[in-house]
Structure formats: C-alpha cells, structure tokens
Amino acid sequence: MKQYRTIPLLLFCLCLLLFPACASKEEKEIRQEVEKELDGLKETEAKTIQDYLDTEGLFSEFTQEDASSALDIGEIFTLFYQNFSYEIKKVTAEETYAEAKVKITTLDMQDVAKDYMTQSLKKRITLDATPSSVDFSLNDSYLLLEDLLRTNEYKTSDTTAVIQLEKDPEQWKILHTRELDDALTGNFRQYMMDSSLLSPSEIVEIHFQTIKDFDSEQLKIYLSLDQLLDTDTEYNRAIAHAVAEQISRVFDYEVLSEEIQGKEATVQISITSVNPQSTLADYSDSLSAWLKTSESLAVGEDGRREKERELLLAAIENSTDTTTRKIKIHLENDGVNWKIQMDSEIAQAVFGDIQTAMEDVSEDVE
Numbered sequence: 001m002k003q004y005r006t007i008p009l010l011l012f013c014l015c016l017l018l019f020p021a022c023a024s025k026e027e028k029e030i031r032q033e034v035e036k037e038l039d040g041l042k043e044t045e046a047k048t049i050q051d052y053l054d055t056e057g058l059f060s061e062f063t064q065e066d067a068s069s070a071l072d073i074g075e076i077f078t079l080f081y082q083n084f085s086y087e088i089k090k091v092t093a094e095e096t097y098a099e100a101k102v103k104i105t106t107l108d109m110q111d112v113a114k115d116y117m118t119q120s121l122k123k124r125i126t127l128d129a130t131p132s133s134v135d136f137s138l139n140d141s142y143l144l145l146e147d148l149l150r151t152n153e154y155k156t157s158d159t160t161a162v163i164q165l166e167k168d169p170e171q172w173k174i175l176h177t178r179e180l181d182d183a184l185t186g187n188f189r190q191y192m193m194d195s196s197l198l199s200p201s202e203i204v205e206i207h208f209q210t211i212k213d214f215d216s217e218q219l220k221i222y223l224s225l226d227q228l229l230d231t232d233t234e235y236n237r238a239i240a241h242a243v244a245e246q247i248s249r250v251f252d253y254e255v256l257s258e259e260i261q262g263k264e265a266t267v268q269i270s271i272t273s274v275n276p277q278s279t280l281a282d283y284s285d286s287l288s289a290w291l292k293t294s295e296s297l298a299v300g301e302d303g304r305r306e307k308e309r310e311l312l313l314a315a316i317e318n319s320t321d322t323t324t325r326k327i328k329i330h331l332e333n334d335g336v337n338w339k340i341q342m343d344s345e346i347a348q349a350v351f352g353d354i355q356t357a358m359e360d361v362s363e364d365v366e
Contacts, residue, residue, distance in 0.1 A: 117198055195336055268328050269350040
C-alpha cells in the first residue's frame with residue numbers, strides 16, 4: 001500500500017520541478033538580456049550610453065549639427081550613471097513578447113535639470129553683459145551639464161520602468177522606446193521640457209541675483225550706461241563707469257510675492273538702487289557754491305563747463321544715498337519657460353531713474 005501511494009507523490013513532485021524549470025529557463029534568458037544592457041550603463045561605458053540613449057533629444061532647442069565634433073558626448077553622459085543601479089523585480093513572458101519590471105536608481109534628475117536651467121539662464125544673461133556677446137550654444141549646454149555633474153553631489157531617485165522585449169527569432173531583444181530612454185535618464189528630458197520647472201519668482205530671482213553679481217564693467221554694458229550722455233567719448237566713459245560703480249555698490253532686491261494665473265504671472269519685488277535726485281542735489285549745491293567764487297569768473301565759459309563736469313563726476317562717485325521701490329514684474333509662459341516682460345518701470349528701478357536725472361544736467365556738461 002505504501003508503494004502505490006508513493007508513485008503519485010513522486011509524479012507530483014516531478015511536475016513541480018519540471019514546469020518551473022521551463023519557466024525559469026525563459027525567465028533567465030530575459031533577465032540576462034536586461035542585465036547585459038543595464039550593466040553597460042552601470043559600468044558607465046560611453047559607447048553603450050551613446051548606442052542606447054537618445055542624447056540628441058535632451059536639448060530640444062538645438063539640433064545635433066550645432067555640436068562640436070571635438071566634444072565626447074558619450075563621455076559626458078557617463079556622468080549620468082555615476083550612482084546608477086537597478087533591480088529586476090518581475091518578469092512576465094509570452095511566446096515572443098516579454099516585459100521586465102525594473103527598479104532603476106539614478107541621480108535625482110529633477111534637481112539636475114533645475115540646476116541646469118538656473119545656470120544656463122544665468123549664462124545667457126551674463127553673455128548680454130560681455131563686450132563681444134555670443135549666443136548660448138549646444139556646446140555650452142553639454143559643457144555646463146558636465147560641470148554640474150562633476151562638481152555637485154546629487155541625491156538619488158528611484159524610477160520603476162517596464163522594459164519590453166521581443167524574441168526574434170530565438171533570442172530576446174530589448175525594444176528601445178522613448179519611455180525607456182526617459183527612465184534610464186531619470187526623466188531628465190521630461191524635466192527639461194517642463195515649462196514650469198522654475199517658478200516665476202525663481203526666474204526673477206535668477207535675473208536679479210545675476211545683475212547683483214555683475215561687476216561695474218558688466219553693469220555698464222548690460223544697462224547701456226555709455227548712452228547716458230551725448231558727450232565726448234572720454235567723459236562719457238568716465239560718467240558711465242562712475243554710475244556703474246555707484247549701482248554696483250548699493251544695488252539689492254527682495255522677492256516679495258508671486259501670483260500665477262494660467263500662462264501669466266506677477267511677481268512683486270523690492271529694489272534698492274541709487275538715488276539720482278540726491279546725487280543731483282549734491283551736484284547742484286557744489287556748483288552753486290563754486291559759482292560764487294572768483295575762480296568761476298576767471299576761467300571763462302570752457303573752464304566753467306569743465307568744472308561742471310568735474311563736479312558732476314565727483315557727486316556720482318561720492319554718493320551713498322539710496323532709494324527703494326516696490327514694483328510688479330509681469331511674466332508670460334511661452335511653453336518653454338517663464339519670460340520676464342521688460343518695461344520702463346523695471347529699468348527705472350534698477351537705474352534709480354538716473355537716465356531722467358542725467359537729462360536734467362545734460363545742458364551743463366555737453
């Protein structure tokens with residue numbers, strides 16, 4: 001009796017062993033194919049990264065023809081995977097189609113994208129303050145991204161990806177899709193395409209912090225201060241330099257509030273800058289006192305004009321008075337980013353309305 005009962009038990013155990021073995025063999029091949037692909041990224045092989053990732057689509061504003069052939073783009077993108085890891089959670093397979101559910105760990109690409117957008121915007125603003133301004137290029141994008149990934153420490157983030165495979169004819173092959181590329185780059189492309197990645201107040205903060213960080217020469221170019229007076233070149237340069245130094249010494253700002261309505265936004269900001277009225281009052285007092293001296297009568301018209309210029313320049317160089325005003329900055333989202341709508345109120349707040357003040361004394365010094 002015991003012998004007869006043992007035979008069904010052995011058959012049952014044999015079935016348990018044989019059928020999972022068949023499934024395990026198929027699953028093993030699928031896992032091996034996934035591992036082969038992902039190990040190439042984990043080991044940061046530049047060729048593997050270029051073969052399997054759509055690096056060209058990450059900076060949509062440029063075409064790949066804009067890139068310099070001297071750049072090793074694959075090498076740059078290996079930095080995406082300095083903390084890369086993965087774990088195959090589940091495999092399901094049919095005859096010629098399979099899916100592998102994989103937990104992928106990458107750098108927190110939202111933080112990387114925000115840093116990139118912040119630094120690229122600062123770079124573009126700074127280029128407007130250079131003597132020979134050039135456009136921000138695709139090369140600049142790659143080099144900026146490389147610098148961020150080399151110098152900054154980023155946390156990691158987990159993403160669950162479903163990797164699709166097909167069997168053709170006998171070997172499993174991964175289907176490379178946009179969704180897979182996005183997962184393997186921590187959705188960096190999607191973050192880069194998010195027109196609200198940076199808020200309106202963050203955009204304003206970047207603009208004005210960049211201006212605050214400018215030296216006097218950059219301020220002079222950015223604010224077109226050489227156009228303050230229609231005078232001879234040497235004196236005009238001296239005035240422009242003095243005004244730039246004056247603004248550089250005192251300029252400050254504070255973002256106060258933000259209001260978003262659809263594609264439009266308003267950011268209220270407090271700006272501290274020079275007080276040209278105080279500067280002109282000092283100039284007027286100095287000029288009035290000098291005009292009462294015998295020297296003013298002796299030097300003649302040309303001498304008086306030269307003295308007026310000297311006194312105005314001294315008033316600007318010595319001025320420490322400031323003025324603070326609150327203004328509302330309007331922004332529009334064009335589907336790429338929030339854009340500041342520049343107007344005269346912003347310019348006057350940064351200048352301290354020095355343009356109008358210079359017009360009041362232009363007859364004295366021209």
